[in-house]
Each structure stands twice: as C-alpha cells, then as structure tokens.
Amino acid sequence: MKQVLPWLVLLLFCMSFPASLAASDKGRAWLDAQKDPAAINVNGSWDSDEWGTLHLKQAEGSRDVSGNGGGYEITGVVSGKKLFMLFLTKSTVEYCAILSADDDNNTLTGSYSTRKSRFKGGLCQESSRPMNMNRKGK
Numbered sequence: 001m002k003q004v005l006p007w008l009v010l011l012l013f014c015m016s017f018p019a020s021l022a023a024s025d026k027g028r029a030w031l032d033a034q035k036d037p038a039a040i041n042v043n044g045s046w047d048s049d050e051w052g053t054l055h056l057k058q059a060e061g062s063r064d065v066s067g068n069g070g071g072y073e074i075t076g077v078v079s080g081k082k083l084f085m086l087f088l089t090k091s092t093v094e095y096c097a098i099l100s101a102d103d104d105n106n107t108l109t110g111s112y113s114t115r116k117s118r119f120k121g122g123l124c125q126e127s128s129r130p131m132n133m134n135r136k137g138k
Contacts, residue, residue: 026123027086027093034079038063040101042083045136050112054133083108096124097131108133
C-alpha cells in the first residue's frame with residue numbers, strides 16, 4: 001500500500017494539470033472567436049450584485065479586457081457592444097460571462113455560467129444565471 005500511494009497521488013496530479021491547461025486554451029479560443037471591433041469601452045470599476053466590485057482595464061481603441069473582482073482574475077474581450085469575460089483562478093477558467101451594453105454604456109446585462117467538468121468537452125455550461133453590472137459613479 002505504501003508503494004501505491006505516491007503513484008496514485010502522481011497520477012491524480014497529472015490528470016488534473018492538462019485539463020486546466022485545456023480549459024485555459026479553450027477559453028482563449030472562445031475569446032478569439034469574438035471578432036467584431038469594439039463599439040464600447042468598459043474601462044473602470046463596475047458594481048455587480050453577483051460579483052461585488054469588478055475592476056476592468058481596456059485601453060482606448062483596444063478590444064482586450066483584463067481585471068479582477070469577486071476573488072477572480074478576469075480576462076476578456078469586447079466585440080461590438082458585447083463584453084465576453086472569463087473568471088479565472090490560477091489560470092483555470094471557473095466562469096464565463098456574456099454581457100451587452102445599454103445605450104449609454106453604463107449598464108451591462110447578460111448572463112454567466114460555470115465551467116464544465118474537466119472531463120467533459122466544451123468550456124462552460126449551457127445553463128446560465130443572470131448578471132448585471134453598473135458603472136460606478138454613474
């Protein structure tokens with residue numbers, strides 16, 4: 001039994017490591033598939049009932065978004081008037097979100113979903129929960 005335990009631990013570690021890389025790769029591919037030029041800028045702080053305060057960075061003229069909030073690192077992209085976000089821990093995708101901007105670009109509404117099991121294909125679950133964000137100070 002003593003000889004089997006180290007091998008079992010090593011096997012479990014090896015099984016989880018490639019799956020987290022695959023989820024990260026799938027996340028990047030999902031973001032890269034959103035091709036429209038950015039029609040909004042989400043730079044700044046946002047209030048969300050679901051996540052608390054989110055701090056997003058988007059350089060002027062860029063589509064790429066980064067930030068943090070709710071205990072997660074955030075990476076994303078703006079495509080048209082939509083924001084596509086991934087919530088990550090240690091480079092592992094935990095949640096996906098898609099939000100659309102209102103006319104004044106101060107409210108984003110949409111939904112988020114949890115990632116699929118590491119052993120299932122795809123990135124995030126089909127079922128989702130509502131998500132709203134309001135720009136702080138507006």
